[in-house]
Amino acid sequence: MPRIVYLICISSGACLVMGRSPYLTYIAAIVWGVSLVIGGHFLNGKKLAVVFGLNLLLLYGLTGSSGLFFTLVFLGMPSFLMGYMLGRQKGYYELQKWGFVSAVIAVSLFIALAYYNVGEAQLYGMQMEVEKYMQESLVLSGDSSILKLYEEQGISREELNNSIAMVARGLVMHLPAFYYLQAMLTVLIILELSAYISRKKSLPILIKRPFSEEIMPWQFAWGIIVALSLWLWGRDELTAWYYVGSNLLVILATVTVYFGLSSLAYRWVNMNPRSKKWILIIFIILSLAFTLPAIIFIGLLGLFDSLLDYRKLRSKKEETR
Numbered sequence: 001m002p003r004i005v006y007l008i009c010i011s012s013g014a015c016l017v018m019g020r021s022p023y024l025t026y027i028a029a030i031v032w033g034v035s036l037v038i039g040g041h042f043l044n045g046k047k048l049a050v051v052f053g054l055n056l057l058l059l060y061g062l063t064g065s066s067g068l069f070f071t072l073v074f075l076g077m078p079s080f081l082m083g084y085m086l087g088r089q090k091g092y093y094e095l096q097k098w099g100f101v102s103a104v105i106a107v108s109l110f111i112a113l114a115y116y117n118v119g120e121a122q123l124y125g126m127q128m129e130v131e132k133y134m135q136e137s138l139v140l141s142g143d144s145s146i147l148k149l150y151e152e153q154g155i156s157r158e159e160l161n162n163s164i165a166m167v168a169r170g171l172v173m174h175l176p177a178f179y180y181l182q183a184m185l186t187v188l189i190i191l192e193l194s195a196y197i198s199r200k201k202s203l204p205i206l207i208k209r210p211f212s213e214e215i216m217p218w219q220f221a222w223g224i225i226v227a228l229s230l231w232l233w234g235r236d237e238l239t240a241w242y243y244v245g246s247n248l249l250v251i252l253a254t255v256t257v258y259f260g261l262s263s264l265a266y267r268w269v270n271m272n273p274r275s276k277k278w279i280l281i282i283f284i285i286l287s288l289a290f291t292l293p294a295i296i297f298i299g300l301l302g303l304f305d306s307l308l309d310y311r312k313l314r315s316k317k318e319e320t321r
Contacts, residue, residue: 003042007051011035015055018071019062029071033079033190034197037095040086041203048087052080070110074179078103078187082194092208096191103183111176128168173243177250184251212266215313216259216306224252224303253299260302266311 014035017028032055039048056076060068081102082095191206198206230245271279287294305311 004047004051007035007039007043008054011039011051011055012058015058016062019059019067029075030186030189030193033075033186034193036079036083037086037190037194038083038197040083041198041205043087045084045087048080048083052076072106074103074107074110074183075186075190077106078183079190082187082191086205089205092191092195092206095206096188099187099191100184103187104180107176107179107183111179174247174250177247180247180251181254210269211262212269213311213313214259214262215309215311216255216302218306220252220255221303221307223248224256227252256299256302256306257295258302259306260298260300263301263305263311264298 011032014028014032018025018032021028036048036052039051043051056068056072059071063071078099082099085095085098195206195208198204227245227248230241231249232245234240234242234245268276268279
């Protein structure tokens with residue numbers, strides 16, 4: 001049986017689960033994305049496009065235009081692009097770069113259309129729904145033990161409601177950052193699983209560096225500077241620029257923490273085996289006792305490692321494909 005038939009069966013089966021089983025949607029979507037990427041090993045661009053088109057027709061029949069658009073933005077285009085580039089013998093980091101780029105562009109289009117169609121009143125209604133959910137979760141009734149605990153600390157119910165309203169607005173205004181992070185994480189999971197399957201099947205190309213040798217591109221530092229500038233510029237009046245900057249900071253802070261963990265992993269790999277146990281215990285205790293400062297420290301570690309390259313990773317002339 002031709003390989004294209006196998007790929008159509010696997011990818012279409014994943015799409016069928018996506019359209020019919022909400023509880024398994026994300027898992028099926030990952031399987032769909034991996035099948036498209038791995039398909040780049042065996043099919044040329046035209047055949048892979050045929051498979052992708054058939055999958056989209058199936059999804060359109062199952063979920064309609066809205067469901068198709070959402071799936072296409074968050075999963076379809078990045079996965080198809082990575083599979084297409086794999087078929088052109090591009091390496092792991094080329095796939096990763098363009099997978100992220102396509103995900104960011106697609107999510108930006110999705111958010112722009114969403115905000116164009118959603119008015120201020122609907123955004124306010126969304127905020128009220130989040131606020132109501134948070135209040136119900138905290139059981140803010142007259143006999144609520146949580147409410148009594150806050151009252152004992154001198155916090156009135158009105159002050160607590162105002163705080164919940166601020167948190168709800170913050171969550172709604174930072175939905176774009178969560179969308180971007182979800183799309184980027186999905187691309188990373190699909191690519192990692194594809195690389196794992198490639199190694200098991202002894203397929204070439206998808207080879208990556210160890211996690212301890214990952215380093216953030218130094219250009220990201222400029223993104224952080226821009227994000228901080230926008231955040232500070234609009235902070236006094238909480239303008240739109242403030243939320244643009246804060247959304248960028250949420251995304252970039254997550255990226256710097258990832259690469260900061262890579263820097264820590266590098267030190268762990270090159271550490272004296274006798275001291276590893278005690279260093280790990282101390283690190284866990286400090287992270288649990290001072291969680292936020294620990295996260296900030298790890299993020300700064302990833303940022304300055306990117307700028308200073310004190311692991312000397314960029315000085316290595318080896319090129320990983």
